[in-house]
Amino acid sequence: xxxxxxxxxxxxxxxxxxxxxxxxxxxxxxxxxxxxxxxxxxxxxxxxxxxxxxxxxxxxxxxxxxxxxxxxxxxxxxxxxxxxxxxxxxxxxxxxxxxxxxxxxxxxxxxxxxxxxxxxxxxxxxxxxxxxxxxxxxxxxxxxxxxxxxxxxxxxxxxxxxxxxxxxxxxxxxxxxxxxxxxxxxxxxxxxxxxxxxxxxxxxxxxxxxxxxxxxxxxxxxxxxxxxxxxxxxxxxxxxxxxxxx
Amino acid sequence: xxxxxxxxxxxxxxxxxxxxxxxxxxxxxxxxxxxxxxxxxxxxxxxxxxxxxxxxxxxxxxxxxxxxxxxxxxxxxxxxxxxxxxxxxxxxxxxxxxxxxxxxxxxxxxxxxxxxxxxxxxxxxxxxxxxxxxxxxxxxxxxxxxxxxxxxxxxxxxxxxxxxxxxxxxxxxxxxxxxxxxxxxxxxxxxxxxxxxxxxxxxxxxxxxxxxxxxxxxxxxxxxxxxxxxxxxxxxxxxxxxxxxxxxxxxxxxxxxxxxxxxxxxxxxxxxxxxxxxxxxx
Numbered sequence: 365x366x367x368x369x370x371x372x373x374x375x376x377x378x379x380x381x382x383x384x385x386x387x388x389x390x391x392x393x394x395x396x397x398x399x400x401x402x403x404x405x406x407x408x409x410x411x412x413x414x415x416x417x418x419x420x421x422x423x424x425x426x427x428x429x430x431x432x433x434x435x436x437x438x439x440x441x442x443x444x445x446x447x448x449x450x451x452x453x454x455x456x457x458x459x460x461x462x463x464x465x466x467x468x469x470x471x472x473x474x475x476x477x478x479x480x481x482x483x484x485x486x487x488x489x490x491x492x493x494x495x496x497x498x499x500x501x502x503x504x505x506x507x508x509x510x511x512x513x514x515x516x517x518x519x520x521x522x523x524x525x526x527x528x529x530x531x532x533x534x535x536x537x538x539x540x541x542x543x544x545x546x547x548x549x550x551x552x553x554x555x556x557x558x559x560x561x562x563x564x565x566x567x568x569x570x571x572x573x574x575x576x577x578x579x580x581x582x583x584x585x586x587x588x589x590x591x592x593x594x595x596x597x598x599x600x601x602x603x604x605x606x607x608x609x610x
Numbered sequence: 611x612x613x614x615x616x617x618x619x620x621x622x623x624x625x626x627x628x629x630x631x632x633x634x635x636x637x638x639x640x641x642x643x644x645x646x647x648x649x650x651x652x653x654x655x656x657x658x659x660x661x662x663x664x665x666x667x668x669x670x671x672x673x674x675x676x677x678x679x680x681x682x683x684x685x686x687x688x689x690x691x692x693x694x695x696x697x698x699x700x701x702x703x704x705x706x707x708x709x710x711x712x713x714x715x716x717x718x719x720x721x722x723x724x725x726x727x728x729x730x731x732x733x734x735x736x737x738x739x740x741x742x743x744x745x746x747x748x749x750x751x752x753x754x755x756x757x758x759x760x761x762x763x764x765x766x767x768x769x770x771x772x773x774x775x776x777x778x779x780x781x782x783x784x785x786x787x788x789x790x791x792x793x794x795x796x797x798x799x800x801x802x803x804x805x806x807x808x809x810x811x812x813x814x815x816x817x818x819x820x821x822x823x824x825x826x827x828x829x830x831x832x833x834x835x836x837x838x839x840x841x842x843x844x845x846x847x848x849x850x851x852x853x854x855x856x857x858x859x860x861x862x863x864x865x866x867x868x869x870x871x872x873x874x875x876x877x878x879x880x881x882x883x884x885x886x887x888x889x890x891x892x
Contacts, residue, residue, distance in 0.1 A: 469707075472706075473705070473706070476701065476703065476706070477699050477700075477701055477703040478703055478704070478705050478706070480665060480699070480703065481697070481699055481703035481704075481705075482705075483665060483692075484663055484665070484692055484697045485692065485697075485716065485717050485720070485765075486688075486689040486690070486692035486693045486717075486720075486721065487716070487717075487720050488685075488689070492720075
């Protein structure tokens with residue numbers, strides 16, 4: 365925990381303070397990480413979000429039809445995806461895919477003395493390795509979430525169009541009426557907070573690996589488990605905050 | 611010769627629990643000298659090196675590099691000192707995600723304002739020094755262990771450091787390449803007044819490059835002096851070590867406790883037993 369807090373402080377310095385002292389971010393490294401964390405994850409995110417959209421619409425239709433209220437299916441799909449399903453499920457995908465990869469990569473670098481070599485070359489590992497990944501994650505997780513939201517709502521449309529009595533314009537109209545901008549923002553705030561948790565937990569686990577290949581495996585597993593737990597607890601906390609504040 | 615020592619280690623003590631790994635060591639290194647640190651496995655060589663480069667803090671005592679006390683420095687102040695020295699790691703410690711050329715260029719990109727062309731020139735020149743011209747675009751995974759070590763040396767020399775630390779620079783190199791690396795060290799220390807601290811087991815190489823030698827055992831300095839003094843030392847442990855004899859005063863095996871302590875991990879019987887086996891057979 366002490367290591368984790370220290371990493372966060374150091375990260376805050378390198379991300380927000382150092383650029384004003386002449387040590388600007390390594391933009392090319394950030395873009396490389398954005399491609400890895402964001403662009404390459406897009407197909408998986410699309411598939412997940414589409415499945416969730418379809419499932420939500422079918423479940424909603426099943427229950428709402430009994431009340432004769434299938435007109436509310438778009439509302440339910442839109443709100444569930446924007447507020448909860450989008451941010452949470454896409455964070456789950458990114459934890460499994462990128463969080464684990466970052467923990468394993470940094471962990472391997474730690475056990476093969478690469479991190480120590482950086483320190484001895486007077487290159488700060490937080491500046492050189494963690495900051496680009498952090499910034500890339502902070503941009504790409506919300507971006508993936510927006511993308512996933514679209515695909516999820518599209519999945520809902522597919523069900524409404526094929527199985528229920530909706531035309532495309534009707535679906536879009538209902539969906540847009542149901543949601544206001546705050547629904548989108550609350551999901552975005554969540555995904556920024558999740559991004560922070562996922563990448564700092566993964567980097568912290570990687571940077572503090574001990575004990576060779578076995579250690580890398582253990583800390584990768586613990587990075588995934590810890591970030592899943594932290595993300596889900598934080599989701600409940602944020603939903604609570606939005607619920608009582610809004 | 612400059613009057614101020616480049617490195618001054620005074621009364622250095624490092625304890626893990628109540629066992630001391632470094633036991634009150636003091637020595638100085640002058641500019642242009644090549645100090646070879648020798649000693650059996652687990653005698654505290656690597657721990658000593660890590661204290662000198664500031665990645666470990668001593669229990670007590672002082673380490674001064676370029677006249678500055680490094681043991682009490684903050685991380686950011688240590689970075690300023692580290693820019694003035696290069697270090698070659700035992701494994702080379704190249705960044706696996708970068709090419710050979712990018713690895714050598716890394717300190718230049720991070721610490722200088724040179725243009726890309728200037729950096730490319732320096733990288734080419736440094737790789738040529740270690741006999742690896744034309745390998746710029748290969749990844750570390752595509753070259754042999756000895757080559758990695760030479761790339762590590764090129765990277766350590768990229769900023770033309772005043773001080774070079776080498777951890778076993780010649781292990782894994784063939785005899786010809788060993789000679790090349792030794793000559794390079796000699797050229798840099800004689801011609802350009804670089805100071806070198808070399809940890810090695812390779813006695814041929816050690817006697818070729820050293821201006822002074824220190825032999826460690828159980829955290830103490832057993833012997834120190836010029837190569838001739840070491841060669842003619844009457845200390846039986848020194849004679850056993852430099853002649854590579856199996857029989858003598860240096861114990862063959864570390865105890866499990868000593869071995870695990872050196873590795874800084876909790877004792878695990880199977881690992882210890884396995885490593886004892888390797889000590890005996892390897």
